Amino acid sequence: TDPALLRNFCIIAHIDHGKSTLADRMLQLTGVVEQRQMRAQYLDRMDIERERGITIKSQAVRMPWAAGDTPHVLNMIDTPGHVDFTYEVSRSLAACEGCILLVDAAQGIEAQTLANLYLAMENDLTIIPVLNKIDLPAAQPDKFAGELAHLIGCDPGDVLRVSAKTGEGVAELLDEVVRQVPAPVGDADAPARAMIFDSVYDAYRGVVTYVKVVDGKLGRRERIQMMSTGATHELLEIGVNSPEMTPSDGLAVGEVGYLITGVKDVRQSKVGDTVTLQRHGATVPLGGYKDPKPMVFSGLYPIDGSDYPALRDALEKLQLNDAALVYEPETSAALGFGFRVGFLGLLHLEVVRERLEREFGLDLIATAPNVVYQVTMEDGTEHTVTNPSEFPTGKIAEVREPVVRATLIAPSEFIGAIMELCQTRRGTMQGMDYLSEERVELRYTLPLAEIVFDFFDALKSKTRGYASLDYEPTGEQAGALVKVDILLHGDKVDAFSAIVHKDKAYAYGVKMAGKLRELIPRQQFEVPIQAAIGARVIARETVRAMRKDVLSKCYGGDISRKRKLLEKQKEGKKRMKMVGRVEVPQEAFIAALSSD
Ligand code: GTP
Numbered sequence: 001t002d003p004a005l006l007r008n009f010c011i012i013a014h015i016d017h018g019k020s021t022l023a024d025r026m027l028q029l030t031g032v033v034e035q036r037q038m039r040a041q042y043l044d045r046m047d048i049e050r051e052r053g054i055t056i057k058s059q060a061v062r063m064p065w066a067a068g069d070t071p072h073v074l075n076m077i078d079t080p081g082h083v084d085f086t087y088e089v090s091r092s093l094a095a096c097e098g099c100i101l102l103v104d105a106a107q108g109i110e111a112q113t114l115a116n117l118y119l120a121m122e123n124d125l126t127i128i129p130v131l132n133k134i135d136l137p138a139a140q141p142d143k144f145a146g147e148l149a150h151l152i153g154c155d156p157g158d159v160l161r162v163s164a165k166t167g168e169g170v171a172e173l174l175d176e177v178v179r180q181v182p183a184p185v186g187d188a189d190a191p192a193r194a195m196i197f198d199s200v201y202d203a204y205r206g207v208v209t210y211v212k213v214v215d216g217k218l219g220r221r222e223r224i225q226m227m228s229t230g231a232t233h234e235l236l237e238i239g240v241n242s243p244e245m246t247p248s249d250g251l252a253v254g255e256v257g258y259l260i261t262g263v264k265d266v267r268q269s270k271v272g273d274t275v276t277l278q279r280h281g282a283t284v285p286l287g288g289y290k291d292p293k294p295m296v297f298s299g300l301y302p303i304d305g306s307d308y309p310a311l312r313d314a315l316e317k318l319q320l321n322d323a324a325l326v327y328e329p330e331t332s333a334a335l336g337f338g339f340r341v342g343f344l345g346l347l348h349l350e351v352v353r354e355r356l357e358r359e360f361g362l363d364l365i366a367t368a369p370n371v372v373y374q375v376t377m378e379d380g381t382e383h384t385v386t387n388p389s390e391f392p393t394g395k396i397a398e399v400r401e402p403v404v405r406a407t408l409i410a411p412s413e414f415i416g417a418i419m420e421l422c423q424t425r426r427g428t429m430q431g432m433d434y435l436s437e438e439r440v441e442l443r444y445t446l447p448l449a450e451i452v453f454d455f456f457d458a459l460k461s462k463t464r465g466y467a468s469l470d471y472e473p474t475g476e477q478a479g480a481l482v483k484v485d486i487l488l489h490g491d492k493v494d495a496f497s498a499i500v501h502k503d504k505a506y507a508y509g510v511k512m513a514g515k516l517r518e519l520i521p522r523q524q525f526e527v528p529i530q531a532a533i534g535a536r537v538i539a540r541e542t543v544r545a546m547r548k549d550v551l552s553k554c555y556g557g558d559i560s561r562k563r564k565l566l567e568k569q570k571e572g573k574k575r576m577k578m579v580g581r582v583e584v585p586q587e588a589f590i591a592a593l594s595s596d
Helices: 019-029 047-052 083-094 111-122 141-152 170-180 305-320 346-358 412-424 448-452 455-462 502-519 550-554 559-573 586-593
Strands: 006-013 060-067 070-077 098-104 126-132 193-202 206-215 223-226 232-234 237-241 245-247 256-260 274-277 296-302 326-332 336-343 364-366 373-377 382-385 396-411 428-434 439-447 468-478 481-488 498-501 527-533 536-543 576-579 582-585
Touching (some): 019 070, 019 098, 060 170, 060 237, 098 141, 111 141, 126 141, 296 305, 502 527
Parallel strands (some): 006 070
Antiparallel strands (some): 206 256, 527 536
16 A cells, blocks of 8 residues: 555543444444444453453554545554553554544543553654544533643644544544544665564464554565564564454555464564564664563462462463563462562553453462562662562662652542642652643652552542543652561561551551451460561560360360361361461451452
């Protein structure tokens, strides 16, 4: 296809503002999917995505559209919608020349939309502002057209109005995509360079890699090279999605499509990498490649210890499809054998955990998530800590933690509540802007660790669900951080060690000790529960000793009855874990780990 006739675009929208519905309507209008075959939400393939209403993996669909009399080719690139996947979003955007900024006409702009809009602006995309759901009685298109126009600096009259549900205005929107979005430009005679913006594992075909060709051409049966690693592969198949995979002879400048090389692991085909040809290949990769970096870690343990091999296999399988997922085996005195798993963020963690439980039928315990700490000792040695129980002992010069730049949007009546919350979470205010008279955008830097703990929930309850939040990592900062250990009868319970700010250490210690006192059954002896920083005890509770021996009940009874009772007791012990001399039912650990 002549690049002049190509238009590559994506849709930026907040959850529930109607991106999938609009995408479906476009597929239908362009004849790519017939009405009869129309399956709701064609683009979201995974069950979990559908149920949770989030789009995790992006894909691209090619659609023909004749604007006036000239047939054009539109490539719609689906961007993941959540904060954890910022890098993937940025690569999807980099594959486009324009984007549709889709906003619910009854809701207005939200933090997530704004964050992605900023990314689109950084990538110099043409932005087409669109209000959706104008069929709703509650829609206030005039009001929100003003807000959008103010935000991106256009005329309120330029804001398009559509209903993805009824189809009203959608054909006009496609015409505007052709009119406003620039055609891709590239050098057809230069050595081939294509940018990977998505990489998906398919059980039958292996990894399917989505690319945009920037320069040159990729053809069937050629040998390609991944520029970040130098690895080469044969192109077994190349083609476009329309909407099913359709093989072709090749992809040329500006075109978007898929590659299949037979590799089985998405880490061999990384998002952001540049694909070139092995012979006469390019020497300079396209910019912007980054390795995915896990930001949040959690220990995952099978509730039933015999599921450990199944958990290992499941993680191996998931990693084929998820280059950002990292894990290594870990042992916990309290929880047994498991894995320390690294995630891009909280949502990523939840999605992985849910897939392990649902697709692989595993029952899991997850330890409280923690961020990655950098510790410098006084003798100059450095430690990277992904597990609080491995926090170094000895003379520490400095502890650094990751920080994020957060954007919060809410009705202005909640400004006070949000400022208070961010204050207690060690936030620093960076700025505040009114989007309209009654809606405000607040910008903060916050330690990631403070967001990892129930920040969303606290924000929601303080703003009655009206606030939206987005954040992106911006580096690290030093903090007065200490490790708090929890000891049972003098023995450390590794799963409860936490790294917290020193002002919050006491509260954490008191809370955990209190929780455990409630949950741990009485033993033959008194069990002290202590919270300590190093050797210094900061909180203490006691589980008092059992008053009577179980056996005393059958004092004088016959021996067989006694044996039966002991037998029974052994049964119950199977689910018990020993921490030093103390027996703790596994349920107690699970309950103590679950946030309240
Ligand atoms: P995620 O995939 O979760 O990000 O959501 P989305 O932005 O793709 O939203 P989706 O298309 O799933 O739409 C969310 C809800 O809004 C669904 O219940 C749709 O039926 C509804 N909806 C979408 N567009 C319209 C519209 O134009 N009018 C009305 N009345 N409802 C709409």
